Amino acid sequence: MTVLVLHHRGSLAGAPYHEWLADYDGDVLLIASREHLALVAEELPAEGVHYRRTAAVDGYETSGELEQLALELAAEHGVRHIVACQERDLERAAELRDVLGLPGQRMDTVLPFRDKVVMKRRASAAGLAVAPYREVECAADVIASAEEFGFPLVLKPRDSAGSVGLRILDSPEDLDGYLADGFDLYGPYQPNLIAEAFVHGSMCHVDGLVVDGRVALAWPSQYQYTLSSFATDTGPRLDLTLDTDDPLAHRLLEFTDRTLQALRGPENFAFHLEAFHTPEDGLVLCEIACRTGGAAIRDIVRTMFGVDPSESWVRAQLGLPLPEWIGSEKVTPRQMSGQLVLMKRPGRVVSAPQEPPAFPWVEKYQLFVTPGQTMGAAAYSSDFLLTALVSGRDRAQCESRLRVLEEWFLGQLVLE
Amino acid sequence: MSIVILDPDGRHAPDYPGWLADSGRELRLLTGRAGEYAGFAEVRVVPRYALSAAVETGVLALARGGGVSAVVALDPADQIRAGGLRDFLGLPGQGRDAALALADSVEARAVLARAGVGVVRREEVRRVADLYWWAHQWGYPLVVRPRRGHAGQAPAELADEAGLRAFVRDRMPADPSVVPSLTVEPRTDGERHHGPGLPVTDAALAALPRHPGHPRAVEAVREADGRWLVLGVGYRPDARPARALVRAQAGLAPEPTDPDSTEVA
Numbered sequence: 001m002t003v004l005v006l007h008h009r010g011s012l013a014g015a016p017y018h019e020w021l022a023d024y025d026g027d028v029l030l031i032a033s034r035e036h037l038a039l040v041a042e043e044l045p046a047e048g049v050h051y052r053r054t055a056a057v058d059g060y061e062t063s064g065e066l067e068q069l070a071l072e073l074a075a076e077h078g079v080r081h082i083v084a085c086q087e088r089d090l091e092r093a094a095e096l097r098d099v100l101g102l103p104g105q106r107m108d109t110v111l112p113f114r115d116k117v118v119m120k121r122r123a124s125a126a127g128l129a130v131a132p133y134r135e136v137e138c139a140a141d142v143i144a145s146a147e148e149f150g151f152p153l154v155l156k157p158r159d160s161a162g163s164v165g166l167r168i169l170d171s172p173e174d175l176d177g178y179l180a181d182g183f184d185l186y187g188p189y190q191p192n193l194i195a196e197a198f199v200h201g202s203m204c205h206v207d208g209l210v211v212d213g214r215v216a217l218a219w220p221s222q223y224q225y226t227l228s229s230f231a232t233d234t235g236p237r238l239d240l241t242l243d244t245d246d247p248l249a250h251r252l253l254e255f256t257d258r259t260l261q262a263l264r265g266p267e268n269f270a271f272h273l274e275a276f277h278t279p280e281d282g283l284v285l286c287e288i289a290c291r292t293g294g295a296a297i298r299d300i301v302r303t304m305f306g307v308d309p310s311e312s313w314v315r316a317q318l319g320l321p322l323p324e325w326i327g328s329e330k331v332t333p334r335q336m337s338g339q340l341v342l343m344k345r346p347g348r349v350v351s352a353p354q355e356p357p358a359f360p361w362v363e364k365y366q367l368f369v370t371p372g373q374t375m376g377a378a379a380y381s382s383d384f385l386l387t388a389l390v391s392g393r394d395r396a397q398c399e400s401r402l403r404v405l406e407e408w409f410l411g412q413l414v415l416e
Numbered sequence: 417m418s419i420v421i422l423d424p425d426g427r428h429a430p431d432y433p434g435w436l437a438d439s440g441r442e443l444r445l446l447t448g449r450a451g452e453y454a455g456f457a458e459v460r461v462v463p464r465y466a467l468s469a470a471v472e473t474g475v476l477a478l479a480r481g482g483g484v485s486a487v488v489a490l491d492p493a494d495q496i497r498a499g500g501l502r503d504f505l506g507l508p509g510q511g512r513d514a515a516l517a518l519a520d521s522v523e524a525r526a527v528l529a530r531a532g533v534g535v536v537r538r539e540e541v542r543r544v545a546d547l548y549w550w551a552h553q554w555g556y557p558l559v560v561r562p563r564r565g566h567a568g569q570a571p572a573e574l575a576d577e578a579g580l581r582a583f584v585r586d587r588m589p590a591d592p593s594v595v596p597s598l599t600v601e602p603r604t605d606g607e608r609h610h611g612p613g614l615p616v617t618d619a620a621l622a623a624l625p626r627h628p629g630h631p632r633a634v635e636a637v638r639e640a641d642g643r644w645l646v647l648g649v650g651y652r653p654d655a656r657p658a659r660a661l662v663r664a665q666a667g668l669a670p671e672p673t674d675p676d677s678t679e680v681a
Binding site (some may be wrong): 061068095139 | 466467468469470471472473476496497499500501503504512516540542543544545546548549552563564581584585588589590591592593594595596597
């Protein structure tokens with residue numbers, strides 16, 4: 001009755017699998033990435049305390065050490081479940097489950113969420129709007145895409161996550177520059193790129209949980225900023241949950257239901273859907289992941305519903321009990337939430353408030369720099385200076401509180 | 417109007433002017449190798465030819481300058497980019513999707529399977545776990561080969577899990593942001609057949625796109641149960657005289673002695 005946990009990136013302290021599985025009648029084994037543990041300045045947990053066995057592997061994604069070790073641990077400990085919550089672990093976990101004959105998500109329910117072409121085909125076939133796109137095999141495909149879709153033109157890997165590899169060409173000059181200096185499609189590797197029309201409008205996201213094949217909880221939020229502008233945006237990036245009486249919220253929930261039906265996921269999973277709300281009042285699917293959303297989205301869901309979506313997802317996979325209200329009926333949030341993100345920006349940190357202010361509505365406060373540290377521009381979409389979460393009765397109150405928090409933080413941040 | 421010729425190493429450059437003398441077109445050459453080239457209205461030497469999009473932007477600049485009537489490209493590595501250019505410029509000849517079906521074994525397999533043509537088991541390898549999964553499905557030995565026939569990558573046989581691990585260590589890319597261009601299949605030892613003449617190879621050639629100047633090869637293998645299945649298809653320019661292929665791709669009529677430029681006997 002052993003569980004094998006694969007932990008790719010992010011804080012292990014922030015994902016306490018051993019606590020989530022405290023009532024599981026069996027051992028928990030852990031394989032983590034040595035490189036990513038170092039990035040979050042964490043040590044591999046000692047064996048025999050919270051985890052029966054722990055291992056940190058080098059070259060977590062590609063060296064093959066993980067697969068070899070997983071199979072060895074499975075043989076040695078009689079592994080009955082594999083838990084993998086991070087995007088780039090989904091395929092390998094599905095394949096390892098198949099090899100080992102374990103229950104849980106398989107490739108047929110991973111691919112529609114990981115392969116953007118499969119995702120778009122299925123969504124489109126179900127009548128959902130998606131951004132027009134082309135699979136890119138050669139430079140002429142990029143040029144033809146620009147001619148067909150115009151500018152801005154979005155280039156992104158077919159199966160990446162977290163905006164990694166995303167490129168937006170704003171103009172013909174940008175395209176020329178890309179073809180001259182950034183184009184790297186030819187060579188020994190497989191092209192893995194799609195070109196997509198830029199969809200104007202605000203980005204909304206719907207986060208939730210499917211249990212036993214049914215949406216147990218879900219709620220939409222709306223980014224008040226452009227996700228792709230992370231490297232140059234040093235202003236406040238706000239993300240606000242929509243109000244219960246906002247018609248857009250209910251349209252997004254219905255859109256999410258239809259997307260989930262079209263993609264046909266596994267029995268139990270957390271999801272993070274992103275959709276554009278266009279100036280013409282349409283909804284266009286950007287993409288959907290079968291995992292908890294990144295950054296503070298896990299905390300947003302926890303603030304709204306009082307449960308951790310990742311913990312619930314893991315427990316549901318193993319058949320462990322969830323709060324009784326989950327799955328009995330669709331629920332609405334008990335309170336609303338908003339997130340403030342400030343991206344890293346060039347400068348040396350002289351001082352920054354390490355602790356949150358004493359506002360009772362600050363649900364989470366996380367500073368990512370220390371005095372003396374020199375920052376560059378944000379290198380990726382989660383290269384944060386600060387993330388903070390507030391609660392409130394509605395969107396207006398959450399936004400107002402985020403503005404107060406931002407003013408307080410910037411008033412104390414000293415850079416040189 | 418011009419005929420644009422892509423030739424990475426200029427190997428046929430001395431011959432194009434003679435082969436295409438009756439075209440009435442100006443010839444413009446894009447090549448990766450500098451040299452003395454006679455008989456062309458223009459020669460562009462493209463640094464890093466194999467990797468650079470400057471080939472495409474160069475052709476498009478020529479098209480804007482005075483029009484292009486045909487793109488000629490014999491080298492296998494140029495087929496997809498030449499097809500993309502023909503599509504974009506609205507030129508006759510083999511387009512990007514047709515080129516892909518002959519260049520990429522996974523695409524080819526999909527085309528043939530859709531047409532109901534029996535093909536051997538072969539699947540793409542995008543990650544390490546795929547190899548373990550296919551070993552679980554098929555058992556060992558497995559053969560891993562380049563998906564698109566990149567030079568310098570010989571097929572590898574994985575006899576067992578130790579062989580799989582060695583392959584991963586030595587041959588799989590360490591960079592997680594790239595996708596390996598590999599396929600995996602169970603080893604097949606049966607009798608081989610090249611070219612048309614079997615129902616299955618004839619069916620494969622009928623299902624694959626056919627364009628003048630692009631000879632196609634097909635290979636079949638007899639399975640243990642006696643069935644013939646298609647093992648591979650591809651573009652085989654060395655199977656026909658280069659002159660005939662160049663003239664066909666340029667849209668010129670074949671000479672009486674020219675063989676069919678679309679099939680390999």
